Amino acid sequence: MRIARFSAGEDPKYAVIEGEAGAEIAAVIDGDPLYRPVQPTGERLPLTDLRLLAPIIPRSKVIGVGRNYAEHAAELGNEVPAEPLIFLKPNTSVIGPRDGIVYPAETSDLHYEGELAVVIGRICRHVPRERAAEVIFGYTCANDVTARDLQKTDGQWARAKGFDTFCPIGPWIETELDASDLALTTTVAGEPRQSGRTSQMIHDIPSLVSYVSSFMTLLPGDLILTGTPAGVGPMRPGEEVSVTIEGIGTLTNPVIAHG
Numbered sequence: 001m002r003i004a005r006f007s008a009g010e011d012p013k014y015a016v017i018e019g020e021a022g023a024e025i026a027a028v029i030d031g032d033p034l035y036r037p038v039q040p041t042g043e044r045l046p047l048t049d050l051r052l053l054a055p056i057i058p059r060s061k062v063i064g065v066g067r068n069y070a071e072h073a074a075e076l077g078n079e080v081p082a083e084p085l086i087f088l089k090p091n092t093s094v095i096g097p098r099d100g101i102v103y104p105a106e107t108s109d110l111h112y113e114g115e116l117a118v119v120i121g122r123i124c125r126h127v128p129r130e131r132a133a134e135v136i137f138g139y140t141c142a143n144d145v146t147a148r149d150l151q152k153t154d155g156q157w158a159r160a161k162g163f164d165t166f167c168p169i170g171p172w173i174e175t176e177l178d179a180s181d182l183a184l185t186t187t188v189a190g191e192p193r194q195s196g197r198t199s200q201m202i203h204d205i206p207s208l209v210s211y212v213s214s215f216m217t218l219l220p221g222d223l224i225l226t227g228t229p230a231g232v233g234p235m236r237p238g239e240e241v242s243v244t245i246e247g248i249g250t251l252t253n254p255v256i257a258h259g
Contacts, residue, residue: 001016001038001138001174001175001176002016002017002018002172002173002174002175002249003015003016003017003029003033003038003055003138003172003173003175004016004017004026004052004055004171004172004173005052005053005054005055005056005096005172006026006050006051006052006053007050007051007053008045008049008050008051012053013028013029014028014029014031014032014033015027015028015029015045016029016038016040017047017172019047024046024047025044025045025046025047026044026045026046026047026050027040027043027044028040028041028042028043028044028045029041034056034121034137034220034221035220051098052096052097052098052170052171052172053096053097053170054094054095054096054097054099054168054169054170055096055119055140055169055170055171055172055173056119056140056169056173056221056223057091057094057221058091058094058221058222058223059091059219059220059221060091060219060221060222061088061089061091061219061222061223062088062089062090062091062093062094062167062222062223062225063086063087063088063089063212063216063222063223063224063225064086064087064088064089064144064157064161064225065084065085065086065203065208065224065225065226065227066081066085066086066087066157066227067079067080067081067085067202067227068084068085068201068202068203068208068226068227068228069196069200069201069202069227069228069229069230070200070202071196071200071229071230072227072228072229072230072231072232074230075230075231075232076232080202083203083211084203084207084208084211084212086211086212087157087158087161088158089144089161089162089166089167089225090162092164093145093161093162093163093164093165093166093167094167094168094169094223095165095167095168095169095253096168096169096170096171097168097170097171097251097252097253098252098253098254099165099168099253100165100253100254100255100256101143101145101165101166101168101235101241101253101254101255101256102163102164102165102256102257102258102259103236103237103255103256103257103258104147104163104258105258106147106150106159107147107148107149107150107160108149109147109148109149109234110145110146110147110148110234110235110236110255111145111146111147111148111232111233111234111235112143112145112186112188112193112194112232112233112235112241112243113143113144113145113146113228113232114141114142114143114184114185114186114194114228114229114243115141115142115143115144115184115225115226115227115228115243116139116141116142116179116182116184116198116225116226116245117139117140117141117142117169117223117224117225117226118136118139118179118205118208118209118223118224118226119136119137119138119139119140119173119221119222119223120135120136120137120209120218120219120220120221120222120223120224121135121136121137121138121220122135122137122220123217123218123219123220124213124217124218125213125216125217125218126213126214127209127210127213127218128210129206129207129209129210130206132205132206132209132210133206135209135213135218136205136209137173137175137220138173138174138175138176138177139173139174139177139179139245139248140169140170140171140172140173140174140248140251141169141170141171141243141244141245141248141249141250141251142167142168142169142223142225142243142251143167143168143169143186143241143243143251143253144161144166144167144225144228145161145163145165145166145167145168146160146161146166146232147159147160147161147163148160148234167223167225168243168251168253169223169251170251171249171250171251172248172249174247174248174249177247177248179198179205179247180198180199180204180205181197181198181199182197182198182245182246182247182248183195183196183197183244183245183246184196184197184198184229184243184244184245184246185243185244186231186241186242186243186244187241187242187244188233188235188239188240188241189239189240190240193231193232193233194228194229194230194231194232195229195231196229196230196231197229198226200229201226201227202227205226208224208226209224212224235255236255237255237256237257238254238255239254239255240252240253240254240255241253241254241255
């Protein structure tokens, strides 16, 4: 089931997206699907008439995982960590499809990082690896935008990964998906930059959910960004960045200069 959040000139609503690419219909549902069963209202709208928003705005946190693909760690000259390398992005960094990624004045080396994002579906702590699927609501595409120069100079990653607009997600949440071996690609200005598979993760999705929940409570709507494959690099104002994940769809965002 593909669940989207959208605006049509009024308060945001949720819908189940039905149909084939280019002819999708948004079947509007009642309320927030994280907190109540999916119940169609009967309203059906062409997707082309709607503005898609970030499919979820985390009420609590976005958890990032660094160096979770061996080739990506190598391209930045880093060792592969024995345990997942965890960092946080503020929920204010989240934007949706077609929203602009603002290129801050503080950086001169802004990078894309295409990633699979896990959406947590219920309050949980100390989740055994074999029960991780029980707390996952679904999956979406993400771009872990990073000011690479600030990441190097600051000695920690909060500023480099925490600016407003540095966490595009979308276009929707796919709730029925085996995410263990999906193709992930990133393009910049239409040119291929990243190509990997989720099966290449060093720490797989059940392991990440179990590890993160071992030291912090996860809440409905929390996001876990599962790491990026090799091929990261710069993006510049005027370019569009697209992250495509097999079985989910494509998230596209323009890069815009700071105003």
